[in-house]
Amino acid sequence: MNILVTGAAGFIGSRLCLELLKNPKIFVYGIDNLNNYYSIKLKKKRILELKKFKNFKFIKLDLKDTKKLRKLHQIKKINSIFHFAAQAGVRFAILKPKKYFDDNIISFFNILNFAKENNIKKIFFASSSSVYGEQIRFPVKEKFKLNTKNFYGFSKKINEITAKTFSKLFKIQLIGLRFFTVFGEWGRPDMLIFKYIKANLNKEKFYLNENGNHFRDFTYIDDVIKILIKLRTVKFKKNFYIFNICSNKPKKIIDVINKINKFYSDFKYTSVYSKNLKKIEVNTTHGDNKEILKFLKKINYSSFDEGLKNTIDWYNKNKINKIT
Numbered sequence: 001m002n003i004l005v006t007g008a009a010g011f012i013g014s015r016l017c018l019e020l021l022k023n024p025k026i027f028v029y030g031i032d033n034l035n036n037y038y039s040i041k042l043k044k045k046r047i048l049e050l051k052k053f054k055n056f057k058f059i060k061l062d063l064k065d066t067k068k069l070r071k072l073h074q075i076k077k078i079n080s081i082f083h084f085a086a087q088a089g090v091r092f093a094i095l096k097p098k099k100y101f102d103d104n105i106i107s108f109f110n111i112l113n114f115a116k117e118n119n120i121k122k123i124f125f126a127s128s129s130s131v132y133g134e135q136i137r138f139p140v141k142e143k144f145k146l147n148t149k150n151f152y153g154f155s156k157k158i159n160e161i162t163a164k165t166f167s168k169l170f171k172i173q174l175i176g177l178r179f180f181t182v183f184g185e186w187g188r189p190d191m192l193i194f195k196y197i198k199a200n201l202n203k204e205k206f207y208l209n210e211n212g213n214h215f216r217d218f219t220y221i222d223d224v225i226k227i228l229i230k231l232r233t234v235k236f237k238k239n240f241y242i243f244n245i246c247s248n249k250p251k252k253i254i255d256v257i258n259k260i261n262k263f264y265s266d267f268k269y270t271s272v273y274s275k276n277l278k279k280i281e282v283n284t285t286h287g288d289n290k291e292i293l294k295f296l297k298k299i300n301y302s303s304f305d306e307g308l309k310n311t312i313d314w315y316n317k318n319k320i321n322k323i324t
């Protein structure tokens with residue numbers, strides 16, 4: 001069984017590879033262009049962990065490069081793809097919208113085309129809670145009308161539409177995963193928990209938007225990986241599915257900050273209000289996870305506090321402010 005994981009040096013991709021590699025019957029090809037959106041050192045460290053396994057091969061490749069992607073024909077027959085490579089981040093999309101077009105929309109199309117040309121029949125792909133945008137009813141269900149608010153969410157919405165069309169036309173199974181604020185060990189330096197800890201450890205100012213009065217459906221990485229591993233073996237009847245990957249337990253940002261402060265007594269933040277952020281960010285993300293549970297039956301979710309403790313222990317042990 002050969003599995004291709006794109007975005008293998010990224011947070012979710014690397015953690016999925018790690019879990020897949022524990023199964024000696026699976027060979028994992030990991031693709032990443034190691035872009036510099038955040039610390040390349042952290043990405044390389046994740047890949048080093050994966051290279052400890054004999055059943056792993058890392059391929060440094062940019063999915064925009066169709067010529068090099070074609071040469072991948074030489075790798076062994078791929079059974080399924082997990083496509084996680086993307087330009088992530090809602091705020092960065094104001095600065096560099098073109099990157100979202102190139103790395104999310106074009107690259108996704110290239111990987112679909114690669115699957116078509118190589119007769120690969122199953123692709124799991126990363127979408128995002130950002131496709132929902134501003135909503136009135138919570139928790140949000142997969143069938144809700146999308147009200148995307150920023151270019152990142154827009155690029156993921158285009159991915160979903162492209163995937164649906166591809167699945168119909170070329171009989172490829174496409175399973176879209178709307179991730180909600182994933183956190184945990186080996187996490188992303190541009191996301192709240194990592195950013196807050198790092199800024200304070202480095203004695204830099206941390207700006208907290210709107211007094212932390214918004215809610216995010218924080219989802220612990222171990223739970224995400226449990227879900228993905230189970231989902232991989234589901235026999236799907238249809239060719240197109242979309243699932244929320246969430247904890248269904250949103251947390252208020254200020255409460256998360258206060259929980260972190262219990263671990264580090266001297267941590268501080270400066271409150272700010274940003275009109276620009278209000279334009280692109282929603283007040284609440286809160287996903288409904290019933291749809292995925294229909295297929296997986298039961299997932300033993302970790303508590304937020306347990307996930308946070310493991311994350312902080314990992315940050316301290318690895319001196320994250322130094323490696324990023």
Ligand SMILES: NC(=O)c1ccc[n+]([C@@H]2O[C@H](COP(=O)([O-])OP(=O)(O)OC[C@H]3O[C@@H](n4cnc5c(N)ncnc54)[C@H](O)[C@@H]3O)[C@@H](O)[C@H]2O)c1
Nearest residue numbers: 007009010011012033035062063085086126128179181182
């Ligand atoms: N982490 C979250 O909370 C979250 C939430 C919603 C959606 N997502 C989505 O899940 C996926 C994984 O997220 P993540 O948190 O691991 O992000 P990440 O930034 O850590 O990982 C993405 C990886 O893709 C690589 N990449 C980007 N463009 C590429 C290209 N053109 N060719 C090859 N590699 C490329 C990057 O170098 C990076 O290592 C992304 O698609 C992201 O949009 C994540």
